[in-house]
Amino acid sequence: MRKQRSDAVVATSLDGHNMNSLFSRRNFLKASGAVASLPLFGGLNVAAQDGAKTLTIASNVNLTAMNPTLPAATGNQLQTYYTTFFDPFIKQAPDLNYVPSVLTKWGWNEDMTKVELVVRDGVVWHDGSPFTAEDVAWSLDRAGRPENKNPLRFVWASLSNFKVDGNVVTADVVRFEPTIFKWFGFLGAYVLPKKYIEKVGLDGFEEAPIGTGPYMVEKFERNSFLRLKANDKYWGGKPAFDTVIFKFVTDGAGRVAQVESGSSDLTYNIPFEEYDRLRQKGFEGSAILVTNCATLFITNKDAMLDPNVRRAAHHAIDKKAIVQRLMRGYGEPQSTMQAREYDAYDPSIQVAYDPKLAEKLLADSGYSTQRPVQVTMQTTKGMAPKDFEITQAVAGMWRKVGIEAAIEVVDLPKRSELIRNYQAANFVFQSWSNATGDPHNCTGFALYDKSVQSCWRDRELGAKMDPLWVEKDFKKRVAGWKEIDRLVAKNAYIIPLFQYAQPIVYRKGLKVVPYKSELVLPQTMSLA
């Protein structure tokens, strides 16, 4: 017995008896052999295991719900997943232009009191059942009903009284929403299967979702992965990869490791330092400007009511230096909320970096580096690329002209609450995304006094915007927003910093189509 004990020291020391048979020398050797063979079966290089057939993507956000119309599903980054297995009513091309999807035509009638939608023929759901105009009408009607808790109901409720005639859907315009068709291809705007959901219920749909998209959901493990199978019957043609695996790797370093080790073929939204390093190591990549803008919101209270302070704050920021030093040159400074691809972008509106002017403006209001104006700037940390670092850089630039900023880190829920309740600090850093490219969804929601996302709540400015929300003439509407942008820039109601670029890095031999809307769509990828 004593001899046996010496062979199984640890087991014996733990419970004192009877563990010897389990931890015998023979079993130990067996286990050692098994552990030694782990690398042979470690699941590494899954990406390369079956060549062209499987594409593995290390993605940055967890998918929590399969139903794309839930509040938890409206994140911009989540649309990448949904757009693989659902079809949006209308698609957005890589350059933000809207192109046909399951709707082939869309528009208003002459007096803009009705909308008419033409539904594509020959589309089938993943279970083989036919896709019909009824599905489109039901999905749109459902999105606007309060009991379904669609977070974008304020848009969808502008249409009602849906009618189906063959492959044409018509609806009444309850409230004129000039951007309604842009929302047809934006957050959570997907066609859901009417008959299937009525049969299995929403819980059943959550467990086994079907769509009409190019891929079908094969397996979903929360916080782990989503495995998709190519839809042979996709109306747009079978995609290049038979299987697509999204691994949810929320940690940036983890995503880099995924690609570097060959465990994944592609990843995105990694730090630009890593992007450059991986590119130097021979990985392919793209980093195009996307519809996401780093912005400093201003709350119109206290010192921020002084236009000299606001304007000084804007003129004192060297945006080019921030892009160069923090973003390694990936990004483009902005003077308005409109990115270059947006409908209302006006290159003639510029706010120059001019620290001398900033000092003069502050001096006019009695401030200097010796007697700085005290402000607070709120930011998230790690929620947007370099969010905290950007505010640190801004604070440093401000200090040189006479603005002393205390930086306060808040998380997203707290920031939402503070802004909504008009309790945010003088400055709030946010990355503002607007893949529709419409001025409503950037200058509009960011600065309208009745918007819950606005920090600058000024009825005078709001009154100037009022007619634009219902303007039916697109050109007039865009011209109106450009004037608003000019006014905003002149008075520094908000400080747009720069337009982000999206880093995507992938293994050699892969052909990737980057989207300005930040979608990373496997159905557009192929082998080069």
Next chain:
Amino acid sequence: MTGQTLFRRLALVPLTLFTVALVVFVLLRIIPGDPALLMAGPGATAADLQSIREGFGLDKPIMTQFGQWLLDLTHGDLGRSISFRADVVSVVAQRMPPTLELVFLALVIAVVLGGGLALLGTYYRGGKIEWLVDGFIALFQSVPDFLLALLLILLFTVATSLLPGSGRIDPALPVQFKTQFYIFESLVRGQFSILLGLLAHAILPAIALALPFASMIARVLKASLGDVERQDYAVMARARGYSERRILMVESLPNAVIPTAALTGIQLTFLLAGTVLVERIFAYPGIGNLAVDAVASRDLPLLQGIILAFAVLFVVVNLVSDLIVISLNPRLRNG
């Protein structure tokens, strides 16, 4: 341990859990960040927000909410997750097994490694091996588990491609499990190739969790062995001519293991807490990873359920640890 003592310990369990639940419930509801805002989306009206708050009972006074939560708890209902739109019990039940398996693996590694190093360091006292053991202890007590996690990924995933650095299972495997205890299930069903794949995914996070724990075990056990070796019975054994190995394994170890076992129980709770960051880094779908998501989305019912589950685990671990220590130490049995 007498039945009375055991009863007293068990009687304290509900009180402990109640206190934890109450404190956490109140704290979660007074921190800034309205979950209704996150659920409602950008265009929500005040009426929409009110409707959500009413739906989840968030509009009621905190103590009323707590009373309702307790009442529901008696029926095994922990509420409905805001972000998952599913019962909290089912979400937690799905995510607890991966963490338990990971912690168990880490515990085994820590005990084997820490115990082995303590024995080696004691047996070769004064030599290079003891110096190495002490170095190991000092190094891994000072390096936090999340940093180890990153280093392990760098070494075994990026640099050498030996082991996967994320997930719990190879997503390409077309395998269905009946339970959430994948490692245990594949072992019982004799699916050894799948078992190896699961272990390959779990081994790095388990090592990241285990190394600091192993260094603690090694330090405490080595110190205890040093103390015990100076006791009369060890001196007597040496005088009788017993070998040093026999004195260490047969005379010293059974006595030295008692304080180590007691401390292991306490430290195991820290190991459980460490899963939050380590699971996140390795994208391991356990309850620690889930907790981070629940915090970010202000999913109060889910967060409450997760913390209660952790509290139950802590209580159970401490109780079992006490029972083990008592069973190892005859002097405590009638205490």
